[in-house]
Amino acid sequence: MCAMIIHRGPDDQGIYCAPRARIGMRRLSIIDLAGGHQPIHNEDRTVWVVLNGEIYNFAHLRADLEARGHRFYTSSDTECIAHAYEEYGDECFARLRGMFAIAILDTRRDRLVLARDRLGKKPLYYARTDSGWLAFASELKSLLAVPGFSPRPSIAAIRDYFTFGYVPAPAAAFEGVLKLLPAHYLVLEHGEVSTRRYWSLPFGPKLRDDEASLTEQLLGHLEDAVRVRLVSDVPFGAFLSGGVDSSVVAALMARNLSAPVKTFTIGFKEAAYNEMPDARLVARHIGAEHHELVVEANGTELLRDLVWYFDEPFGDSSSIPTFLVAKLAAGHVKMVLSGDGGDEGFVGYERYRRYVQLKSMRRMSLGLAAPLLRLASRVGGRHRIRLARVADRLDQPFPDRYLSGVAISTDADLSRVMGPGPDLFRNVRPHFLHPDITGEMDRVVAGDLATYLADDILVKVDRMTMANSIEARAPLLDHQLLEFAARLPLEMKLRGSRGKYLLKQAARTLLPAECLNKRKQGFAIPLAEWFRGDLRSTLLDTMSDRRFRERGIFDRQGVDRNVREHLDGTRDHGEMLWLLMTYEMWARRFLDRQDFVAPVRAAGAALPRVANA
Numbered sequence: 001m002c003a004m005i006i007h008r009g010p011d012d013q014g015i016y017c018a019p020r021a022r023i024g025m026r027r028l029s030i031i032d033l034a035g036g037h038q039p040i041h042n043e044d045r046t047v048w049v050v051l052n053g054e055i056y057n058f059a060h061l062r063a064d065l066e067a068r069g070h071r072f073y074t075s076s077d078t079e080c081i082a083h084a085y086e087e088y089g090d091e092c093f094a095r096l097r098g099m100f101a102i103a104i105l106d107t108r109r110d111r112l113v114l115a116r117d118r119l120g121k122k123p124l125y126y127a128r129t130d131s132g133w134l135a136f137a138s139e140l141k142s143l144l145a146v147p148g149f150s151p152r153p154s155i156a157a158i159r160d161y162f163t164f165g166y167v168p169a170p171a172a173a174f175e176g177v178l179k180l181l182p183a184h185y186l187v188l189e190h191g192e193v194s195t196r197r198y199w200s201l202p203f204g205p206k207l208r209d210d211e212a213s214l215t216e217q218l219l220g221h222l223e224d225a226v227r228v229r230l231v232s233d234v235p236f237g238a239f240l241s242g243g244v245d246s247s248v249v250a251a252l253m254a255r256n257l258s259a260p261v262k263t264f265t266i267g268f269k270e271a272a273y274n275e276m277p278d279a280r281l282v283a284r285h286i287g288a289e290h291h292e293l294v295v296e297a298n299g300t301e302l303l304r305d306l307v308w309y310f311d312e313p314f315g316d317s318s319s320i321p322t323f324l325v326a327k328l329a330a331g332h333v334k335m336v337l338s339g340d341g342g343d344e345g346f347v348g349y350e351r352y353r354r355y356v357q358l359k360s361m362r363r364m365s366l367g368l369a370a371p372l373l374r375l376a377s378r379v380g381g382r383h384r385i386r387l388a389r390v391a392d393r394l395d396q397p398f399p400d401r402y403l404s405g406v407a408i409s410t411d412a413d414l415s416r417v418m419g420p421g422p423d424l425f426r427n428v429r430p431h432f433l434h435p436d437i438t439g440e441m442d443r444v445v446a447g448d449l450a451t452y453l454a455d456d457i458l459v460k461v462d463r464m465t466m467a468n469s470i471e472a473r474a475p476l477l478d479h480q481l482l483e484f485a486a487r488l489p490l491e492m493k494l495r496g497s498r499g500k501y502l503l504k505q506a507a508r509t510l511l512p513a514e515c516l517n518k519r520k521q522g523f524a525i526p527l528a529e530w531f532r533g534d535l536r537s538t539l540l541d542t543m544s545d546r547r548f549r550e551r552g553i554f555d556r557q558g559v560d561r562n563v564r565e566h567l568d569g570t571r572d573h574g575e576m577l578w579l580l581m582t583y584e585m586w587a588r589r590f591l592d593r594q595d596f597v598a599p600v601r602a603a604g605a606a607l608p609r610v611a612n613a
Contacts, residue, residue: 001135001142002026007309007598008052008138008466014038016048016105021112023103025050030335030471031058033233036076039105042086043071046108049085051078052138053100053122054473056228061095085113093185093198097228097480099473101138101180112188118199118479119341120169120182120454123462127177134188139463140172140311141590152176153591158313158553159421160428162579165315165408166456168428173312173590182454199479201449203442203486211505214492217484218506225478226252229337236335237262239325239472240288242278244500244507244516245339245348249475251510253337254286262332263288266325268295268526278515285512293328295321295525305599307586309467314586315408315579316460317525323464330468340461341477344445344453345485347493348500355402355444356494362394399432400425402444406452408575416558417576441490527574532567539563539577547592548584 002013002024009026016023016039025038031054039048055061058077061084066072070083077098084092085104090113093102099121104113114136116124126136129148143149152175157167169179180186183199207214226249230236238250240263253261263283267276276292283290306319329336343349389410393401403425404410411424432447458474465472475481485493488502495501504516531539542548543563549556559580565571588594 001137001145004142004145004598005137005139007469010469012037014050016041018048018105018107020110021105021107023048023050023105025052028334028466028469028471030054030232030234032074032076035074036078037074038078040074040076040078040082042082046106047082047085048105048107049078049082050103051081051100052102053098053117054229054471055080055096055098055100056231057097059231090185090187090196091198097478103136110189113185114180115185115198116180116182118183118201119449119458119477119482121458121462121474121477123459124180125172125177126180126186127174134193139309140174140177141308143174143177150176151590155553156422156427158583159414159418161313161315161583162414162418162576163407163409163424164428164451164456165575165579166459167312167314168451168455171427173586182450201446201479201486202483203437203439203446205487206489207484207487208489211492211502214488214502215505218502219509221478221481221484222248222475222506223252223256225475225481226337227256228478229473229475230256232335234334235262235332236337237264237329237333238288239263239329239336239338240265240279240282240290241339242275242280242282242515243339244504244511245342245476247282247339247511247515248342248503248507249337249339250282250288251286251507252475254288255510260287260289262329263290264325264329264332264336265290265292266295266321266328267292268321281512282515285515291328291332293324295324303582303585304589306464306467307582307589308599309463310459310586311590312586313579313583314459314463315575315582316456317527317575317578319460319464320525322460323467326465326468326470326472330470333470335471335473336465338461338472338474339476340457340472340474341453341482342500342503344448345476345482346500346503347441347445347490348503350499351406352441352444352494353497353499355405356441358390358393358401358405359440398440399429399443399447402432402447403428408579413576417555417562417580418553418558419555439490441494442486445486527578528566528572531574531577532569536567539581542581542584543577545584547588548580551584551587554580 005026009028011029012027014025014037023039027038039050041048055077058080061080065083065087068087072079081102084095093115100117101122101124102115114124123138125140127143129135129146130150131148135143135146135149137143144151154173154175157171157173161167167173169181172179184195184197186195238253238261240246240250250261250263265276265279267274302320306323393404396404428451431450432443434443434446437443437446461472492502507516543559562573562576566573566577
């Protein structure tokens with residue numbers, strides 16, 4: 001199991017074997033390089049812990065635990081978990097500030113506890129084997145090494161993948177495998193498994209301070225979130241896109257470091273997708289040591305390797321530039337800070353603004369907007385499909401009218417390539433239904449944090465950085481900062497057409513004005529152009545391959561029609577074609593077991609060190 005994830009930890013390996021359990025881990029050494037070997041134990045060796053991630057408040061925790069009589073034998077953050085579990089039991093997880101997947105083996109009580117951080121920055125899969133074992137791992141591929149685990153693809157999960165571009169938790173691509181949800185812990189005791197939630201993001205009561213006071217408070221939270229993530233015994237840097245989020249993080253790093261920040265940027269030769277000039281502007285402003293790379297249209301060659309790291313079908317095409325910027329950074333540093341989380345925490349996505357406009361249209365038209373748009377769509381013109389979709393959304397209840405605007409596929413899209421199926425949103429809708437959250441936009445943000453952020457954005461960042469054996473930390477997803485942001489009134493986040501209002505006000509003291517006023521671009525790749533150009537032959541070869549056509553889940557005529565319309569330029573099916581091609585690459589590797597080996601083996605991986613009970 002450890003051998004499957006050497007890329008996550010090329011520096012060390014540790015295994016502990018007890019009569020009824022065994023735990024192991026691969027280590028990427030960031031803190032206490034010499035003494036932090038895992039698994040780590042308590043004083044009498046009855047509690048054993050493995051940790052994937054970092055605990056940022058470990059020094060404070062250690063001081064508290066030592067004052068209570070606990071004795072430490074390392075300087076690592078992991079040991080704090082062992083003693084905190086002794087002292088506080090399962091309540092210890094609410095005291096941790098960090099990103100983590102944790103396994104605690106309590107041999108005295110014959111008990112296993114698994115825990116995942118509040119936002120889901122670190123992954124944790126688990127499954128019952130045919131012989132009754134509970135197996136768990138940071139990546140699904142490790143479960144494939146467990147005797148008695150029988151992988152069978154989940155058709156429901158695959159259909160969800162074609163709806164959203166990812167497999168929503170708690171489901172996984174294989175039947176019988178589950179993802180531990182963010183902010184939850186699992187207990188295996190007396191043969192029974194139970195899961196419990198230890199944290200929820202509070203959206204109220206709303207803060208009523210004036211704008212100047214809120215701006216000052218936000219700057220304090222931002223600086224604290226960055227500062228605590230600068231604890232490291234290895235070189236580190238920052239991903240820098242030139243957008244507000246990553247630029248704020250890089251600027252605050254520069255303010256808290258004595259040496260220039262190492263920054264890393266990916267760009268494209270297609271100008272509409274290229275943010276390198278913006279990143280250079282910020283890098284010059286903060287005095288960074290800047291590194292950049294231009295991405296060419298060779299995505300499919302890389303895609304064959306990336307599916308190994310994702311374990312499940314994963315259709316977010318920005319995984320390619322994310323992998324490449326991580327690879328660029330890995331040549332210089334071992335840890336980076338990123339700007340992930342700013343759009344969710346401060347309502348920055350374009351889809352939020354559009355949803356508010358949709359609600360306004362619905363309210364002001366007294367229900368007439370939908371039939372009028374539907375009538376206009378029948379007249380014709382190049383906007384007829386878009387007009388019909390907006391009309392359909394106006395008629396839907398919450399949260400479907402929001403989800404239908406963010407899903408990659410509609411019922412019609414999926415029916416064309418896979419045939420008719422069940423309700424598209426059945427597995428994600430519950431994440432948006434919070435009777436304790438009063439504001440509709442707050443419910444939208446809460447749902448996105450639990451779905452799109454946890455199962456797409458954070459999966460992408462974790463797998464692509466770990467594939468290159470570097471760690472990414474996200475200050476804007478600090479739970480204390482998010483608790484402040486969640487309590488801000490909506491007008492402090494979305495004002496007119498301006499998202500992230502208060503964050504940009506705070507950023508004025510850190511960044512040049514050009515950075516604050518630029519149009520948001522995201523981290524997309526030019527799929528439509530690539531498929532009609534450099535990737536055309538790869539697309540045609542994949543869609544006509546016998547293996548793809550005999551999968552038994554696709555409507556061949558519908559797929560062929562999508563390919564034809566896209567290449568003719570009459571429709572843009574770029575995202576669906578990418579989903580199809582990504583799925584096929586995954587199926588060959590994980591279902592057909594074609595080249596079922598890691599694409600790049602970690603050099604100099606340490607030999608196992610095993611401790612026996």
